[in-house]
Amino acid sequence: MAAAAWALRPLIDLSWAEWGEDSVAFEARSGQMLRFDALTAAVIGCLELAPASVEQICDDLQSDLSGVVRSELHGAVSAILEHVADLGWIHPAPEA
Amino acid sequence: MNLADLTESEFRQRITGDGLALQTGPLHLRLRSDVLLVQQGVRLLYADYPVLAPERFCDHGVEIVRAGGLRRWLRPQVLFLHDGAPTFEPMPADHGMPLLEWALNWAISGQAHQYLILHAAVIERGGRAVVMPAPPGSGKSTLCAGLIHRGWRLLSDELALIDLGNGRLAGPARPVSLKNASIDLIAAFAPEAVFGRRTPATVKGTVAHLRAPSEHVRRAAEPALPGWIVFPKYVAGAAAQLGSRPKADAIMQLSRNAFNAGITGREGFAALARLVSESECLDFSYSSLDEAAAVFERLAAAA
Amino acid sequence: MTPPLLALWTATEPPPLAERDWERLLGQARRARLEVRLANHVIEQGWLAAVPERAQVQLHNARKHGLRLQDELLWEADRIAAALAEFEGPVVVLKGGAYRLIGQAHAEGRLYSDIDLLVPRAGLRAAERALFRAGWIAATLTPYDERYYRDWMHELPPLQHVVRMSSLDLHHTLTPPTSRLPVDAALLLAELEPVPQLPRLSVLSPRDRILHSLVHLLQDGDFSAALRDLLDVRDLLLAQQGEAGFGLRLVARAEQLGLVRPLFHGLVQAEQLFGPLLDAAARTRLAAVAPPRWQAALLRTLLDSAVRPTHPDFDTAFTPWARQALYVRSHWLRMPWHQILPHLARKAWMRARAEPPAPETPAVGAAPPGQT
Numbered sequence: 164m165a166a167a168a169w170a171l172r173p174l175i176d177l178s179w180a181e182w183g184e185d186s187v188a189f190e191a192r193s194g195q196m197l198r199f200d201a202l203t204a205a206v207i208g209c210l211e212l213a214p215a216s217v218e219q220i221c222d223d224l225q226s227d228l229s230g231v232v233r234s235e236l237h238g239a240v241s242a243i244l245e246h247v248a249d250l251g252w253i254h255p256a257p258e259a
Numbered sequence: 260m261n262l263a264d265l266t267e268s269e270f271r272q273r274i275t276g277d278g279l280a281l282q283t284g285p286l287h288l289r290l291r292s293d294v295l296l297v298q299q300g301v302r303l304l305y306a307d308y309p310v311l312a313p314e315r316f317c318d319h320g321v322e323i324v325r326a327g328g329l330r331r332w333l334r335p336q337v338l339f340l341h342d343g344a345p346t347f348e349p350m351p352a353d354h355g356m357p358l359l360e361w362a363l364n365w366a367i368s369g370q371a372h373q374y375l376i377l378h379a380a381v382i383e384r385g386g387r388a389v390v391m392p393a394p395p396g397s398g399k400s401t402l403c404a405g406l407i408h409r410g411w412r413l414l415s416d417e418l419a420l421i422d423l424g425n426g427r428l429a430g431p432a433r434p435v436s437l438k439n440a441s442i443d444l445i446a447a448f449a450p451e452a453v454f455g456r457r458t459p460a461t462v463k464g465t466v467a468h469l470r471a472p473s474e475h476v477r478r479a480a481e482p483a484l485p486g487w488i489v490f491p492k493y494v495a496g497a498a499a500q501l502g503s504r505p506k507a508d509a510i511m512q513l514s515r516n517a518f519n520a521g522i523t524g525r526e527g528f529a530a531l532a533r534l535v536s537e538s539e540c541l542d543f544s545y546s547s548l549d550e551a552a553a554v555f556e557r558l559a560a561a562a
Numbered sequence: 563m564t565p566p567l568l569a570l571w572t573a574t575e576p577p578p579l580a581e582r583d584w585e586r587l588l589g590q591a592r593r594a595r596l597e598v599r600l601a602n603h604v605i606e607q608g609w610l611a612a613v614p615e616r617a618q619v620q621l622h623n624a625r626k627h628g629l630r631l632q633d634e635l636l637w638e639a640d641r642i643a644a645a646l647a648e649f650e651g652p653v654v655v656l657k658g659g660a661y662r663l664i665g666q667a668h669a670e671g672r673l674y675s676d677i678d679l680l681v682p683r684a685g686l687r688a689a690e691r692a693l694f695r696a697g698w699i700a701a702t703l704t705p706y707d708e709r710y711y712r713d714w715m716h717e718l719p720p721l722q723h724v725v726r727m728s729s730l731d732l733h734h735t736l737t738p739p740t741s742r743l744p745v746d747a748a749l750l751l752a753e754l755e756p757v758p759q760l761p762r763l764s765v766l767s768p769r770d771r772i773l774h775s776l777v778h779l780l781q782d783g784d785f786s787a788a789l790r791d792l793l794d795v796r797d798l799l800l801a802q803q804g805e806a807g808f809g810l811r812l813v814a815r816a817e818q819l820g821l822v823r824p825l826f827h828g829l830v831q832a833e834q835l836f837g838p839l840l841d842a843a844a845r846t847r848l849a850a851v852a853p854p855r856w857q858a859a860l861l862r863t864l865l866d867s868a869v870r871p872t873h874p875d876f877d878t879a880f881t882p883w884a885r886q887a888l889y890v891r892s893h894w895l896r897m898p899w900h901q902i903l904p905h906l907a908r909k910a911w912m913r914a915r916a917e918p919p920a921p922e923t924p925a926v927g928a929a930p931p932g933q934t
Contacts, residue, residue, distance in 0.1 A: 173759070174636065174637070174640055174759070176525070178525050178528050178529065178532075180510065180528075180532035180535070180536070182505070182506040182507055182535075182536070185505065185506070185507030186507075187507055187510055187511065187532070189525065189528035191524050191525050191528075191633060192633045192634075192636060192637045193633075193634075193637045194520065194521035194524070194630075194633070194634065194637075196510075196511070196514045196520070196528065198507055198511055251640065251641065251644065277582075287616065289585075313582070314580060314581060314582045315581055315582070316581035316582065316584060316585050316614050316616045316617055317585055318616060318619070318620065320585070320589070342589040342590070342592045342593045343589065343593060344593060370620065370623060371623070372622075372623040372626050372627060373619050373622070373623060521630055521634070522626060522627050522630045523626070524626075524629075524630060524633070
């Protein structure tokens with residue numbers, strides 16, 4: 164399961180505004196505007212570029228985060244992915 | 260030619276006929292009414308606005324008419340008609356003028372999607388705007404009414420119109436709506452201010468409208484660049500104080516005060532983000548209008 | 563001379579209107595709930611340059627609003643599909659929602675994102691439960707209204723999403739079982755088409771979409787949007803023009819479903835406004851099964867008046883009476899007589915007490931001073 168990739172759903176249309184640590188996303192289809200912390204924004208940002216698994220996302224972000232224990236990062240990213248999936252923004256990547 | 264230049268009979272003929280067409284800043288409005296109080300209110304409060312030829316296109320039109328039926332003799336009422344149809348319940352006849360102003364806000368905020376429209380007051384100095392969003396009861400209208408008599412130009416007391424193309428703030432500079440104690444407060448603060456009739460016993464208490472200063476009406480078509488976003492809060496006894504507000508906070512709060520954020524979609528979001536990026540975002544608590552004016556004076560000087 | 567709002571749909575050139583008349587036209591269009599359709603039509607016909615500048619801005623705004631509502635609709639449909647992922651059986655999207663989801667251009671005329679769904683009767687409870695779990699609850703109603711819906715009309719009351727406040731009507735037939743025009747849902751469910759982006763959802767076949775529009779127009783009793791509904795029917799028919807023999811198959815289907823009368827009456831209106839829409843063979847077949855002449859003539863007169871858009875510019879002394887008569891007729895079609903009269907009386911009483919419907923665009927601080 165850890166190897167399963169996540170992807171942004173085709174329906175989703177995101178715009179961003181960033182100020183320092185804070186990010187605000189606007190999802191045009193639903194009209195929702197939500198505020199995210201830097202890590203959540205980064206995770207979503209990864210998936211906006213390409214589908215990725217938890218491991219791949221952690222690999223991507225590890226270099227930007229000094230001194231973070233991998234297992235903690237893994238836990239945080241997993242929780243974030245679940246939360247964003249609940250919003251209806253991401254889903255398990257369809258088989259290629 | 261301004262409204263004041265019309266003869267009484269020309270005025271009456273237009274406002275009871277095809278409608279009185281007026282220019283308010285960037286917007287053309289068409290007003291119709293057979294209610295005497297409304298006619299008098301318009302004559303007074305819109306005296307300085309240019310009238311348009313009746314055959315000109317108006318962007319928004321409202322009618323305030325006497326409600327018919329048996330009721331009419333027992334308890335006279337007035338109705339707001341939009342595109343010829345009543346849209347809300349009738350109201351007591353002497354509430355005509357507050358109803359007119361409210362109806363115009365409703366029509367504009369429901370249609371003018373060439374702008375991102377925020378529920379906020381907007382004033383201007385030196386080409387830069389202060390946007391003051393606030394829930395009812397925050398004192399924004401009183402603050403706005405005070406500051407426009409201390410060197411700030413009125414763009415709007417209710418509707419911040421942000422041009423989706425260039426991010427500038429436009430303002431119809433229409434009458435400022437005040438209630439209860441604020442009316443006397445402003446009358447004392449600005450003795451030169453002209454007020455329309457007081458309407459007692461509305462749900463919000465006594466309501467009156469302050470005429471926009473002539474100079475502001477004259478310049479109403481002049482937009483402003485972003486300058487500051489100030490979240491005002493009236494706190495009894497508090498000294499006037501500005502504090503910094505994180506931008507992410509500000510944009511979330513502003514989105515809760517946006518009429519057409521959904522409809523303007525990505526464009527609207529981009530305009531809002533740009534406004535927040537280009538403005539200094541501040542919290543402001545105050546109790547004295549004089550102190551508030553002084554603080555805003557310093558704000559303008561530091562720009 | 564035909565009023566511009568009726569003539570422009572079949573015109574080859576932009577309406578030659580002065581500024582003030584454009585203002586009037588926009589007001590009429592708003593009143594007839596056609597402003598989005600008008601905007602799209604003007605823009606797609608390439609007529610924009612002929613429109614006064616300020617009117618162009620209003621048209622762009624209406625189009626923008628329409629596009630926004632399309633997005634909302636898609637989002638709602640997506641959330642519904644997610645809520646009903648485990649549901650066994652077809653889930654059919656009806657009316658305006660359907661048009662948008664299958665990408666039919668005229669869909670962009672609709673100005674609301676309320677959705678109508680049809681599920682098999684046996685699955686109604688399960689669907690209601692699944693939707694409830696996902697946040698759709700029955701809007702607060704009086705016990706009388708609950709009985710009207712559940713016992714008399716055998717329908718669910720409208721559902722509303724707790725967070726998004728969007729509306730959802732869940733049906734198991736096209737017309738209530740108490741109606742004089744009962745439609746066998748099984749026949750409809752046998753001919754569904756899937757929604758491309760959301761395979762969990764389906765739409766009715768083209769023939770059934772047309773028939774449903776006409777039934778809806780003549781049965782539901784709300785004629786304020788009659789012109790809009792007829793424009794939809796016209797577009798649906800034009801979209802099928804390439805298919806040989808479609809007209810005959812449409813009439814045959816109407817016979818099969820027992821919907822010949824709505825087809826006949828609706829087409830009379832539509833053809834009067836927009837010109838011929840059926841081929842000769844179909845028209846012959848329809849004439850053979852048409853209702854008695856006196857009934858047709860009476861209804862035609864009533865409909866003629868009712869179809870004119872509601873706006874002071876259009877009202878004749880006759881119009882309100884025509885609408886009333888059709889409204890009574892609609893109720894007649896839906897319920898047995900002994901149920902109609904008490905119901906109508908109740909409705910009239912509630913209308914007299916109740917607030918008028920809210921405006922279509924909710925505003926921050928949505929009531930005028932003096933109303934909560």
